[in-house]
Amino acid sequence: MQRDAHGLPVTLSSAEAATAFDAVVSAYLAYAQDAPQKLKAFVALDPEAPFAGILRGSFAMLTYNAAALPSARKSAALAVAAGGTPRERAHAGALSAWADGESDQALAIWEAILAEHPTDALAVRLHHFVAFWLGRGPQMAAAIERVGPHWDRDLTHWASYLACRCFAFEEVGRYAEAEAAGRRAVELVPTDVWAAHGVAHVLEMQGRRGEGIAWLDGLEPQWQGANSIRHHLLWHRALFHHERGDRAAVLRLYDEGFRNLNSPLTQALPDMFVDIQNAASMLFRLSLQGVDVGDRWTELADKAEGRLDDTQSAFTLPHWMMALGATGRFHQAAHLLHAVAEAARGTGTNAAILARSGLPACRAVLHHARGEHEQAVAALRPALSTLGELGGSHAQQAVLEILFLDSAAKAGLTEDARTLLERAAGRCPVPPARRVDYAAIARQVAH
Template sequence: MYTDAQGNALTVASAEAARAFDHAIEGFLKYRFDAGLRLKAFITADPSAPLGQVMAGSFAMLAYDRGLLGRAAGSLAKAQALPANAREKAHMAALSAWIDGTPEKALSVWEQIVAEHPRDLLAFRLHHFCAFWMGAPERMVTLVEQVMPAWSDETAGYGSVLACRCFAHEETGSYTIAEHAGRDAVALDRGDLWAAHGVAHVLEMQGRRAEGLDWIAALEPNWDGGNNLMHHLWWHQAMFMAEQRDFDGVLRLYDTRFRNRESKVHLAQPDLYIDVQNAASMLFRLQLRGIAVGDRWEELAEKAEARIGDTLSAFTQPHWMMALAASGRRDAAARMLTALEDAARGNTHHARILRDAALPATRAVALHAEGRHDEVCDILRPALGDLHRLGGSHAQQDVLEQIFVDSAMKAGRQADARLALERAAAKSPVPPARRVGFAEAALAVAY
């Protein structure tokens, strides 16, 4: 019987295959650019290993791209045809639920796997990912605290568990626990992108902008070989700069780091959801502050138009609309809303999120671009309590709150502006008057 580095039984043909599995898992957890190649090496080492196919299907699902559903289903079918132990079969059940559009069922299966196998890093990390993008950070915290007693710094992968502990607690407002966990993970590996990211979120939420810039600058030399999570960390760097009103610096980072417009390579960049969110939300924030962004919307709008009808990522929908609306593509924007309305008519958990949160947020973006600010307020106000269900961090969700407060001010709706400021004050220890997206409203409206 072979086991992985955490002691879980593996259905593999050799010790070499078991170590190839560990190498692939490490690449996934540490956000390495070659994670896909590591997985390919594992499958090559043992084509009959069921978790190789489960990982291949999961990697396809992680992209939130409807065009990859067939690939994920094909990998699942291959896995189901192979001999497997009970834990590996449970992984197949979770992947099946995810592919079928019921990620809430997948969460429950992963939770059961981890209850029985607290060192199962694949189940733990996939749960962390999906719970986050389903707006359920409390489930992230519950699971990480459940497994912590089974881990120590002598166990392979401990730093990745600490990194997840950091982000889970940051998203639920336990900033002290979060920061300690993240810094401990970075002490174990200064190239741990997820841990660096979690601490950056803490510094963002606490308004520690100078520290945030220093944190990223100090760690960046350790990021060689990382994947596009580096783009998101540079987005955080831009967020710190924006709060210091260094808008020229933000645009430089956009062009040379997280969108890299100065390289021809950017034209062939995949439309991966997190990269789109980074780019669109930053351009939108800049425009709210009256900063001209030139033709930067165009390549995003091209990608957005090509993805109309792909609603797997609820939080990406309003970001696609930002690009379509800002580039004047009204016909495409209308088609996107129609497709989103169709997807929201279902009776699944995801369809309800689209209906209650993604659809009003996406409509509001389109209306905001047309200057119809009363309508923005009418649509967004009843949906504010549901926006968290879109997934995304507090820092990312903030752009949707800024749309509401901006329209409230422009429509002269002081009650709505006051509501927006009260929400902003409740979500962050940093007063709205010290946050660039809310400062003007805070000076004008008593709250």
């Protein structure tokens, strides 16, 4: 029996395989570009190990791409058959549940693992990831806080834990604690992109735009080995510039940064779900501000056409719809809407979310694109209180608030506009009057 970097027993054939296993986990936690290569090296050394299947399946699920589901399910079955320690069997069970659309069950299993093994870095991060993409900020923060007494600076992945603490606490409004944890993580490991990301969120939520630009500018040289999380960090920088009214900087960061079509990262994963969210949400914000975005919507709509039946990522769906609507591809948009409606009639965590929130959001986006603003408000109004379950941060979720607000204003639905502004004020310490996408309408309905 081998042991991992935190001393937990792992069913592996050799010390060499244990070293390779630790390398995969470290690369995953670091959002490293070479994590898939490290996974292949580990599997080649010990293909029958329970964690070979667990990691392969988890990496497939992390893409939120329906095309990866068969691979994830096959890996989960192999992991279950491999047996191993009780902890390994639990990990295999969590992966099986996740791949079958039962994300609530997967979260419960990871929480059970952490109750017994609170320093299981893989369980911490997988729980953190899935809870986030279900909009479960309190659940994410509670899990991080429960294991906290068992973590300290002597653990290999201490900085990674601090990064998760930063982001989880930011999402529940504990900004001072979040910022302290994130800055400490970056001090310890300057390349920790998740910690850099968490602090950027704190600065965004507090309206500290100049600090946010400086923070990300200063750290960018540290991201050379990171995967497409780099694009999301550049999106955050563009969002700071957007709030300051510097549209030229936003478009430059779009073309040369987070949606650089010549980037090897983009070319390797041209329809990566977070990249699509970054691009579509920024183009949507700019368009509502009267900025000519040229033909930038076209390639996003082209990507959307290839994913019309893929409903794995609930939060990405309204972004696909934005691209289709912006390019007048209403037949394709109707196809996507039908696929979401069909998926919403299924079983499992994602189906319920699509029914409550995903389908109303997609309908609202399509109505907005058609100029049917009263219908857009009517479609989204019942789901306003549940939109968070689509996943995404408060900063990302704002694009759906902005859409509702724009339609309410254009339809003359003043009370709906006020309701949305009050919701926005309750979710962010920066008042709507100081947020560029809300300010003009906030002034209009002030009396």
